[in-house]
Amino acid sequence: MRPEMKRRYMQAHQINSEAHPVEYLYLGELVKLFLATSYGKEEHMWDDRSVQRLIAVQKFRNSVMHPASSIAATVSPTQAAELASSAEDIAEQLRKMVLGLGGQQ
Numbered sequence: 001m002r003p004e005m006k007r008r009y010m011q012a013h014q015i016n017s018e019a020h021p022v023e024y025l026y027l028g029e030l031v032k033l034f035l036a037t038s039y040g041k042e043e044h045m046w047d048d049r050s051v052q053r054l055i056a057v058q059k060f061r062n063s064v065m066h067p068a069s070s071i072a073a074t075v076s077p078t079q080a081a082e083l084a085s086s087a088e089d090i091a092e093q094l095r096k097m098v099l100g101l102g103g104q105q
Contacts (some may be wrong), residue, residue, distance in 0.1 A: 002026070029057045045097055053086045060087075 005026075031054055034040045040051070060083040063074040071080055 002029070008092060022042055026057050027061050030094075031055065039101075047091075050090065050093060054090050057083060057087045 019105055035051065035054075060075070060080075063069050063071045075083065
């Protein structure tokens with residue numbers, strides 16, 4: 001966790017309003033954390049194509065969320081649509097993994 005995120009977490013913790021520590025990580029840090037786990041390495045649950053799509057979605061996030069960046073300046077409309085579809089697919093794949101591990105939603 002980056003020092004600034006850790007500081008914010010500790011401040012929230014002191015007044016009993018913190019969320020789970022993982023919620024203070026940036027998306028790139030969450031991707032790295034996930035890929036470092038056994039779940040991110042199990043080929044029957046998560047293959048190389050999924051890894052590449054997850055990383056592409058993570059990088060696309062900067063175009064979507066950065067206040068001084070434009071999606072139109074970074075990718076074509078077709079690429080944006082493909083990345084949005086990949087994001088939906090990745091989210092569904094992760095949801096199935098969680099449910100398969102006993103999560104309830």
